[in-house]
Amino acid sequence: MMTAPKVSPIAFERHGLSDEQLVAMLRTMLMQRTLENRGFQLNRQGKIPFASASEGHEGVQAGAAMAFARGKDILVPYYRDLGLALGIGVTPYEVLLSLFARAADHSGGRQFPHHYASRRLGLQTISSVIAAQLPHAVGAAYALQYRGERGRAVLTTFGDGATSEGEWHESINFAAVHELPIVFLCENNEWAISTPLDKQMGQPDVHRRAEGYGLPGSVVDGMDPIACYAAVGEALARARGGDGPSLVEAKCYRFLAHTTDDDDRSYRSRDEVERRRKDDPVPCFERLLIAQSVLTVDDAEALKRAVLEEANDATDRAEAMAYPAARDLYERVYVDGFEAWI
Ligand SMILES: Cc1ncc(C[n+]2csc(CCOP(=O)(O)OP(=O)(O)O)c2C)c(N)n1
Numbered sequence: 001m002m003t004a005p006k007v008s009p010i011a012f013e014r015h016g017l018s019d020e021q022l023v024a025m026l027r028t029m030l031m032q033r034t035l036e037n038r039g040f041q042l043n044r045q046g047k048i049p050f051a052s053a054s055e056g057h058e059g060v061q062a063g064a065a066m067a068f069a070r071g072k073d074i075l076v077p078y079y080r081d082l083g084l085a086l087g088i089g090v091t092p093y094e095v096l097l098s099l100f101a102r103a104a105d106h107s108g109g110r111q112f113p114h115h116y117a118s119r120r121l122g123l124q125t126i127s128s129v130i131a132a133q134l135p136h137a138v139g140a141a142y143a144l145q146y147r148g149e150r151g152r153a154v155l156t157t158f159g160d161g162a163t164s165e166g167e168w169h170e171s172i173n174f175a176a177v178h179e180l181p182i183v184f185l186c187e188n189n190e191w192a193i194s195t196p197l198d199k200q201m202g203q204p205d206v207h208r209r210a211e212g213y214g215l216p217g218s219v220v221d222g223m224d225p226i227a228c229y230a231a232v233g234e235a236l237a238r239a240r241g242g243d244g245p246s247l248v249e250a251k252c253y254r255f256l257a258h259t260t261d262d263d264d265r266s267y268r269s270r271d272e273v274e275r276r277r278k279d280d281p282v283p284c285f286e287r288l289l290i291a292q293s294v295l296t297v298d299d300a301e302a303l304k305r306a307v308l309e310e311a312n313d314a315t316d317r318a319e320a321m322a323y324p325a326a327r328d329l330y331e332r333v334y335v336d337g338f339e340a341w342i
Pocket residue numbers: 080128129130158159160161162163187189191192193254258
């Protein structure tokens with residue numbers, strides 16, 4: 001009689017994450033994907049001018065967000081970090097207000113979409129200028145060190161293309177020299193708009209550059225949210241404990257065009273994108289949690305329905321809000337008086 005081959009259990013290292021935390025990470029990833037697609041839909045409907053695309057980055061961002069200590073750490077992200085923003089507490093409604101550029105948005109509808117800011121969440125706003133956020137992040141880390149604050153760290157993120165900018169090198173070097181409490185997280189998706197990795201750098205491993213600057217460097221599968229949680233968590237713990245900066249490289253992939261303004265068919269093949277889809281972090285993580293009995297198939301379906309309902313509700317509410325008044329144009333340009341941000 002034939003017996004069914006014994007299936008060995010899938011390796012499952014949860015790095016101390018509870019079932020609730022794992023489901024929360026999946027929820028963030030599902031919401032990121034839903035809002036991502038919503039941005040493209042609204043743009044194609046002519047309702048919003050622009051959205052960026054982070055499909056393929058959900059794993060690294062959900063993991064990093066779970067490692068971030070809300071109320072203590074400071075996040076200085078880049079424009080592709082929708083999942084990080086959601087994961088640390090930006091709401092879908094706030095995301096939609098930003099996409100619709102409504103007056104109720106945190107910037108009064110005047111900031112670029114996906115450029116969030118929240119003093120409450122420790123989320124510092126950015127510009128779209130590549131790598132320009134890194135000296136700011138290093139400055140925030142320097143302030144923490146200058147004030148002798150232990151137990152707090154800065155998490156800053158950037159793409160592979162950003163590592164060619166002068167600010168990237170200057171920031172990493174300054175942080176290493178002064179042993180600042182900061183984690184540099186590279187979301188290496190192999191493309192900088194139409195520039196592939198082999199036209200960006202002579203060797204494809206950003207983390208190996210860490211040694212040249214004198215700080216620890218590590219690499220992690222950016223499609224694996226738990227591994228990313230562990231890698232970023234370890235680096236943040238080192239920074240919070242006064243043991244200096246780290247460079248973490250998460251290898252991921254961008255599945256969609258760079259933004260709603262880009263057509264990636266002009267520079268990469270559909271075969272390449274399809275091939276990489278098998279590593280799509282969202283269904284892979286969902287399957288893992290079901291296989292490990294963290295949630296059932298029915299739970300996962302209910303979660304997806306709840307995410308879609310919340311996204312739909314946020315879309316309707318944000319769309320119904322007013323645009324900023326034209327006379328607001330010159331507000332929020334200069335501040336009256338100065339208040340320390342961190
Ligand atoms: C200083 C500067 N140069 C060029 C641009 C135009 N630009 C916007 S995004 C981008 C690609 C950046 O690629 P990468 O750092 O890998 O991040 P990704 O978009 O792939 O996540 C470029 C060149 C810019 N915003 N700023």
